Amino acid sequence: MQPTHPLKVLKFCPKCGSPAFVVSGERSMKCLDCSFHFFVNAAAAVAALVANQEGKLLLTTRGIEPGYGKLDLPGGFIDPGEPAEKAIARELHEELGMKVQSVEYVCSAPNEYIFSAFSVFTLDMAFRVIPESVTGLKAMDDIIDFKFYAEDEIDFSLIPAPSIRQFVKNFFHP
Template sequence: MNTHPLQVLKYCPKCGSAEFNKTGERSLKCASCGFHFFINSAAAVAALVTNDTGKLMLVTRGVEPNYGKLDLPGGFIDPMESAEDAVKRELNEELGLIVKTLKYSGSAPNEYVFSEYTVFTLDMAFQVKAESLENLKPMDDILDYKFYSEEELDYNDIPAPSIKGFVKDYFKSLKAKK
């Protein structure tokens, strides 16, 4: 099944017309009301949380897509929310974690298929220092969390290419510091 928005969206979201036609590589336009829809990336954040020994926190997803697979804690940025505030909110919702400091690390594009619809994302990674790693509790859309060294990790358990890249970059930078 093709989940690309150009294949899934059949009706104008403004007027409901079936005359909602592809007008480019990433847009649709309604012939009835003139509404022009562009397929843009949604913004998302991922947190690189480490413990005192340099191990990286990965969470086990508790929702589809990729239920039971590894991920970095994080999620979509809410409308009118900064990326930094989204990191703080997501970590608190998912783990009860309070952010002490955070630093932008980098970004990568990704595809997120949800409800048979592709959402293109721009994932932004942040290095995070927590107020405390005590009494964290998996909540919201995660089942569990664990801190990993690279040797303990199977990259095949991380399905999202952007997240896999952030994790590899983290361990590469850790090796470069030694």
């Protein structure tokens, strides 16, 4: 497999296009022509913990790569300028048509998300979400299905992201 780390993938300065774009330290690159200094930072992402009345947890089935057909929590990347609480409500609306009553931060975990052969280092933040309703939901956007699971109904090997596996385990064993 080709390396996916940004320091290995990026070949040209994204500002001036110079090929004199070199690694400078553990997580940055510098352009020798225009002095542009590029940093590899964590990208913020959110994941929702939504339970039904029986205490089963909502998991989605991914409809995009990486991990097409695998299990995930509802969520996604935070848009620039967007609060995390808004991002979680937006993602739940986009993926499931869910309206959110309340959102409470639980914990965070890092993850490496390889998208188009490029590693994005994320900081995934889990939120406990109380929805207005868990009926009338519909799988949309980048998911193809969803279901409420008891812990013993979950095949954890079908959850590719270690951060999401951790959030799901924490949910059942807080």
